[in-house]
Amino acid sequence: MGEQKGGSMKDVCEVRCIHEENVNRALLGRTDDGVLEEAAGLLGVISDPTRLKIMDALRLGELCVCDLAAVLGMSISAVSHQLRLLRTARLVRGRRAGKVIFYTIHDEHIDKLMDMALDHCRQRCGE
Structure with a gap:
């Protein structure tokens, strides 16, 4: 070429x-x-900025819907909707503790995918 x-x-x-x-x-x-x-399909689900923010927050440890809503400055129903999409795509998983469900990144593959994408973008942005 x-x-x-x-x-x-x-x-x-x-x-x-x-x-x-x-x-x-x-x-x-x-x-x-x-x-x-x-x-x-997996990358399509990840490609939404709001879902990326949720996954970025969950990389630091488990959070419930209310915690995520507070971290992101969003309504609980909006976060819940996004979590449902992430859970269906097996990007996050939930753990019930009484009446509360705590969410985490589904597995180490998703964590590595996030690391690589963020490292790539940080390098491009000069961080």
């Missing part, structure tokens, strides 16, 4: 050719379409 004026790359090749070794490597290493669709 060539560069345009100003150093930006074009999004198309200037020459039409197939690099068979590269194509074969990509074909052999492809992830199953069902897994990719599941990942797209």
Whole structure:
């Protein structure tokens, strides 16, 4: 691919050719379409800024709906709605303690995903 004026790359090749070794490597290493669709759904749920704020708060320890509403400055019903979406996508899980449900990040995979996304953005933002 060539560069345009100003150093930006074009999004198309200037020459039409197939690099068979590269194509074969990509074909052999492809992830199953069902897994990719599941990942797209998961990332779609995460992509909402409010849900990211909830998950960011939960990374520091478990919180109930009322705690999250106080942390985020939102209504309990709005937080509850977002938690339902996060729970359905298995991004968070709840633990009942009497009449209170405490929420946490679902597992270490989600925690790592959050770490990587936030580290990437911090680096881009110069933090």
